Amino acid sequence: MSDFTKQVAFITGAGSGIGRATALAFAKAKARVVVAEINETNGQETVKQMEQLGAEALFVRCDVADPAQIEFAIRQTIKAFDRLDIAINNAGIGGKYGRFVEQTPDDFNQMMAVNVGGVFYGMQIQIRQMLAQQAAEKSRAGRSMTSGKIVNVSSIAGVRGMPMGAPYSAAKHAVIGLTKTAALEYVRQNIHINAVCPVYTHSTMFDELITTAPGLEERMRRMIPMGRFGQPEEIAQTILWLCSTENTFCTGQAIQLDGGMTAG
Secondary structure, three states: OOOOOOOEEEEEOOOOHHHHHHHHHHHHOOOEEEEEEOOHHHHHHHHHHHHHOOOOEEEEEOOOOOHHHHHHHHHHHHHHHOOOOEEEEOOOOOOOOOOHHHOOHHHHHHHHHHHHHHHHHHHHHHHHHHHHHHHHHHHHHOOOOOOEEEEEEOOHHHOOOOOOOHHHHHHHHHHHHHHHHHHHHHHHHOEEEEEEEEOOEOOHHHHHHOOOOOOHHHHHHHOOOOOOOEOHHHHHHHHHHHOOOOOOOOOOOEEEEOOOOOOO
């Protein structure tokens, strides 16, 4: 297991699903973790579980559709732990399951505000903080050895079409575009930026979706060559590696965690 002792990880949407599994994985690896979550009950429960593992953890309520709230959450991170080493932009919504022409302007705009805006503004604030840390270190020691690691949670819908979910697919494609662009811009500053693209993965949002139409669960399962849905812990382990010191050469990638779906 990678050791993240003294490192500070900031995770949005860490109140459930992939976000919570990732927060717990970092806690087990001895990181200090900030849970930025809109649902206070869920966020506090994640913190409680991390503290039971002996980890230092902080909850900050944050709606990622509001840049001011993301900025406040990062300020609280620095106030509590004095730095930011890792950022996981995971918060998102699933949107309405329906045909292209049934999606409304409000459906589309809300999807863009949360799933794209949360990543765009999140990365802006996170990168500025990482660059400031590097500048301060260089001022003190004459050079900076500090790196930064950012992982954005996209989806398999970000690399292929998703019938009945056009706004979601558009948003997740945008997340990959943002990831690749930022990675190229800041690679020389030793900030590694990647995305993960999970296939259908058990979470409150997904488990609710598969009950909305008869036979939907089985149809979605058949699309995955492994014959099963993903587990949040499986996604979390990939995120952990991308943020570890073992990842020295991977940036600007959209890692597909899909049980073989896109292999053919």
